[in-house]
Structures are given as C-alpha cells and as structure tokens.
Amino acid sequence: MQEKSPSQPLIRIVDDDKSVRVALLDLFKSMDLDAIAYDAPRALLEADDLDTPGCIVLDVRFSGTSGLDFQSDLQKAGNRMPIIVVTGHGDIPMTVRAMKAGAIDFLTKPFREQDLIDAVTGAIKRDEVIRSQSRTLSEVTRLRETLTPREVEVMHAVVNGFMNKQIAGQLGISMVTVKLHRSNVMKKMRVRSVADLVKKAELLAQEQSSTSIDS
Template identity: 40%
Template sequence: MQQRVYVVDDDQGMLDSTVWLLESVGLRALPFTSGQLFLDACDEHSQGCVLLDVRMPGMGGLNVQEAMRARGVQMPVIFVSGHADVPIVVRAFRAGAVDFIEKPYNEQLLLDSVQQALSHAPAAVQADPRLQAIEARLASLTPRERDVLLPLVRGYTNREMAEQLDISVKTIDLYRSRVMKRMQAETLADLVGMTIAAQLVDALQLRGPRA
C-alpha cells in the first residue's frame, strides 16, 4: 500500500511543487489548501504523515496540530515554514512535531524527513543513527561552546548571553557560529530540534514568546 503524505499549505505553488516532489519518489501526496479542509478529511484511523505549514489564513498550523491531538489523530507532523523563530519551534516540538523545516527547503532534506516520519516508531528512537550522530556532534563541543549552546536554544539574545557569561557580544557571535558549524545546523530551528532529540534540554523549559 502506498504511503500517504498529507500536504497542508495555502500557497498553491508551494503545494503543487511539494506534491510533485513526493509523487516523484512513489509516495501518495494528498493536497489541502487549508487546515480545516485537512481536518475534515482525516480521523484517528488515518495513517501516514502530515507536512504542515505554520502560517495560513484562518487556522494556522500550530492550531491544526492541537486539533489533531484533541481528535486522537496520531500521524507524525513535520512543519514547513518560511517564518520560523524559537518560540514557534519550541511550541511545535513541545506538542510532538517530529521535524521543523524552513522554506525554501532542500528537496532531499524534506524527503528524508518524510521517510523518517513514515517509519516513525517510538521504540526505535534510541537506535536512530541520526540521534547517534547528534550525540557525537555534542560531544565534540568545547566547554565554552556548550555554555553558549544551552542559552542559545533556550531563546536568549546574544546580548543576554554575553551578560550571563561575562564576555563580549562579538565573542558570543564567534562561539555561536562555531556551535552551528560543529552541530552541522543550518538554522536555529535545526539546532533546537537536535538538542530536544538528544534530551539535552526539555522542550517545556525552553523560553516561549516574550511578553
């Protein structure tokens, strides 16, 4: 049976290109231009995974994710967004998202994430080679780089980190760049996801939206 991927995006061009990409590797992609249309079409028996845009008119992706949980829909959720920031990423992972990919996305990165989600099995998490790779990268960090990593993923600004560690903002910039390079993280969203996956930080302890 073909694996189903539900694609939810109000941008018709992006929706069409994502569906084409998924179908080009033999997956069955089901397109939806709004969160409500997707929710109307799925239930707790639906199988596959969901590619979900964060910002959409009406019901946004995070609200769709919450509605899925309330309805008992257990499909893995991958967020795809051109507007990722730490509070959004934290909220998505806190609610159970398996990945968060920023637009414009790398096609192979998206396909790899989808395949991983489709084979998602909680019992196999510890044996996941991706997790082992993340742990190896974490082990390569120097003590000072690790000092910068934790407040960075918790949403603190460079200036706040500089004050905490009693070093200059310029030095923080340097360490921040080195942390991203050593962890092979292209974006801050990638880095947050890695530290949560490795249980280095608890998503519930990460800084949310500021007042």
C-alpha cells in the same frame, strides 16, 4: 490532488500556497510516494481519513487559524500522526511550540528537497511504530478487561513481586484461591511467565499515566 493508494502510506500536504502544493506533489510523485494536498487544515479534516497510515507536512500560517493550533487540536484529540512543520517565518518560540505539540521535524522555507524527503521517510517509519504499539496496547487492554476485579488485584500483586502466601494475607483469601486466580490471570492475559505479565502490566500503566497527563 493525487489519488491515494490503499497499499501505501499517504503524505498529507497542508499549505495555502498553491505553487508549494504543486511542487511537493510533484516531488513525492517522483519518489513514488502517495501524496494529497489541502489548502487549509479544515480541508484536511473534512476530506481526509486520518486513520490511513502516513504523515502530515504542515505549514504554520493560514488565515483564520494557524497550523500550530491545528497540530495542538490533533494532539488533544488523541491523533498521534507524525507531523513535519514547515514555515517561511520560523523562529525559536514557534519551533519550541511545534515540538512540544508533537512535531517530529521543523523545516524553514526554502528547504532542501532531500531534507524534506528524509523527514518524511522518518515520519512514515515513526507512524508504523506508533500504529504497531497502538495495536499491541489495544490487544492488551482487551485482555485486561476480561479479568475479574479480584484477578486484577492478584495480577497487580504478582507484578509487584509478592509471593502467593503474601498475596493471600493481603487479600484475606486462601493460598489455593490465590493460585487459582493467578492461573486465570496468566491464561486470560496470554502469558507464560511472570516476566511477560510484567511487560504487559507496564504497558497498561504507561498508557494510564499518559492519559492522566493529557487530561
């Protein structure tokens, strides 16, 4: 197995065919890409740091478990690392299941080297976007947690387009108090305009909706 470089994304190859593992390691090495290979999904889970950026090139057939089951387990655990599914026994139901479980590409063996390289390049870019969005969401969530319950109510009212007078009537508080809470919300959420506040509120709502669907 090739040592991973902390400065580059890591491609995880999971395939029980040694010749395939060796061939793919050589291919990625020739492209100056860091890669590491495992003979089973469990080996990856036991040995690899899935927090390291990159992607997974995953076969679907293993003794005792399937790559698709492993893929589903990763998704349920909240790991959204891009997965490229490869198989020598591809069919339509398998393709559909792989895509539903979050695979970004599905290649049937034997595949062209360029097709795999293109898929991996796209997967690494996708991972960069996912991680950037995750960092942004974490920061917005952290800011949201600094709000008091009343400030949360005011924020929701503001992003829903209500004026200060309407908010005061809804919450049974004075206009002065609404303005104070509104000012605190803007400072704590680190926004300068209602438009920016709406964007952050929408990000939080989308994540909450996604979490509810997954559960």
